[in-house]
Amino acid sequence: MNVRSDADDRAPARLDVSDLSVAFGGLTALDGVSFDVRPGDVVALIGPNGAGKTTVFNAVCGLVRRRGEVRIDGAAAPRRTAALSARGVSRTLQGLGLFAGLTARENVLLPVSGRRDADDLVAAQLRALDLDDLAHRPVTTLSYPDRKRVALARALVTSPRLLLLDEPAGGLGADDIAGLGDVIARVAETGCAVLLVEHHVDFVMGLADRIVVLDFGRVIARGTPDEVRTDPRVEEAYLGVKARA
Secondary structure, X not given: OOOOXXXXXXXXXXXXXXXXXXXEOOEEEEEEEEEEEOOOOEEEEEOOOOOOHHHHHXXXXXXXXXXXXXXXXXXXXXXXXXXXXXXXXEEOOOOOOOOOOXXXXXXXXXXXXXXXXXXXXXXXXXXXOOOHHXXXXXXXXXXXXXXXHHHHHHHHOOOOOEEEEEOOOOOOOHHHHHHHHHHHHHHHHOOOEEEEEOOOHHHHHHHOOEEEEEEOOEEEEEEOHHHHHOOXXXXXXXXXXXXXX
């Protein structure tokens, strides 16, 4: 967890979400969601299944019709993926989204293909995530934790200013989760703003600077891990209670 100064708290938000709402037909998936993520922040979205966490990501990325404001570095967020990337936004997916016919290195290369320094960027990212020895193996031959690291390396190779991580710890064992936490903390220390959706509450509590809790598409609590941990609304909706299907 980062230790923030007063100057950090006055820094402009890297991501500013204000009164975000999304509806699918007659179903309201998000209702007036607001939060921000500042440079160097790790902010986590938690809540029961179906609370709207991934819908927040999709709305930020322009993949669903949204109402309200989404601003990146003070300017309205574009609705095209390529434009988001140009604004320094990178995202991982729950399903990894790796190309099965490519090697680990080739998957990581894709976002920077065509750049003169692409080989150096890819080599550095593979090395940072201990993937050197797996670089030339097809991703289909890798273990699930290794494929998760390849997906993360692909997201980080562009040196994003805003990183969106969708359930990065899902399917990982305790050692891999601990290593993932170290990687995310190092990324945040560079000034990158990190927003993550995660079901592993212990992981979130030890990593996040701030937590936003959703239930039925609404924010029911927000604050530091200690503040959220003791909030009775969170205990009722999520912590210590079996998540709703």
